[in-house]
Amino acid sequence: xxxxxxxxxxxxxxxxxxxxxxxxxxxxxxxxxxxxxxxxxxxxxxxxxxxxxxxxxxxxxxxxxxxxxxxxxxxxxxxxxxxxxxxxxxxxxxxxxxxxxxxxxxxxxxxxxxxxxxxxxxxxxxxxxxx
Amino acid sequence: xxxxxxxxxxxxxxxxxxxxxxxxxxxxxxxxxxxxxxxxxxxxxxxxxxxxxxxxxxxxxxxxxxxxxxxxxxxxxxxxxxxxxxxxxxxxxxxxxxxxxxxxxxxxxxxxxxxxxxxxxxxxxxxxxxxxxx
Numbered sequence: 001x002x003x004x005x006x007x008x009x010x011x012x013x014x015x016x017x018x019x020x021x022x023x024x025x026x027x028x029x030x031x032x033x034x035x036x037x038x039x040x041x042x043x044x045x046x047x048x049x050x051x052x053x054x055x056x057x058x059x060x061x062x063x064x065x066x067x068x069x070x071x072x073x074x075x076x077x078x079x080x081x082x083x084x085x086x087x088x089x090x091x092x093x094x095x096x097x098x099x100x101x102x103x104x105x106x107x108x109x110x111x112x113x114x115x116x117x118x119x120x121x122x123x124x125x126x127x128x129x130x131x
Numbered sequence: 132x133x134x135x136x137x138x139x140x141x142x143x144x145x146x147x148x149x150x151x152x153x154x155x156x157x158x159x160x161x162x163x164x165x166x167x168x169x170x171x172x173x174x175x176x177x178x179x180x181x182x183x184x185x186x187x188x189x190x191x192x193x194x195x196x197x198x199x200x201x202x203x204x205x206x207x208x209x210x211x212x213x214x215x216x217x218x219x220x221x222x223x224x225x226x227x228x229x230x231x232x233x234x235x236x237x238x239x240x241x242x243x244x245x246x247x248x249x250x251x252x253x254x255x256x257x258x259x260x261x262x263x264x265x
Binding site for chain 1 (some may be wrong): 166169172175176177180184187188191194195198207211215216217222223225247249253254256257258260261262
């Protein structure tokens with residue numbers, strides 16, 4: 001909380017829920033989650049460089065139940081941030097500013113991220129699981 | 132051109148002009164870099180996911196050989212650099228928005244930059260080690 005004594009403007013709980021609020025907040029949340037997930041990319045590369053035993057250890061942890069749950073969450077976060085990020089880039093270019101378009105593109109981001117996540121994990125399962 | 136025209140053209144305070152801090156010096160730099168790295172990550176991110184899926188059940192030698200291929204090593208380094216750059220710019224905004232105690236804000240802003248540089252350097256070194264050692 002601010003260490004100033006100034007009055008605060010109304011916050012989210014004051015307003016009626018709209019899908020654009022959710023896509024905006026979730027974009028931030030997934031961004032922070034993915035920033036933490038960068039550590040996984042570094043860990044994977046370091047273990048691959050360090051040798052066979054090291055890489056096997058990394059794969060074992062990534063393929064364990066908690067590892068898979070985290071990977072699933074990160075995969076959805078990645079696809080959501082990707083879809084909604086493309087939406088934001090298009091909006092930055094000046095497209096889709098009508099309220100109806102804004103609502104529709106919000107839902108499109110959510111649905112597309114779920115579809116992509118399902119497709120990736122369906123591929124993983126069809127190829128004998130992730131472990 | 133008279134002196135009057137000059138006055139009309141530039142309404143900034145004289146001190147502002149002298150310091151060179153007027154608009155469009157660096158004001159949109161953060162915003163623009165965030166978008167450029169985002170555009171790069173759309174392509175590199177999809178490529179990265181596809182590459183990881185291809186290596187799902189690959190043994191160690193195959194995984195290493197895949198990363199060592201020149202195009203893959205190049206794109207992987209590009210991905211990692213864009214990823215950490217984009218992450219730092221994003222985290223910076225989140226910290227500036229929510230951390231209202233000045234010293235905590237500054238400490239966090241510096242800490243994420245240190246971590247991102249370390250992460251990026253470690254990743255690049257790992258890729259180079261895989262790509263350059265037989």
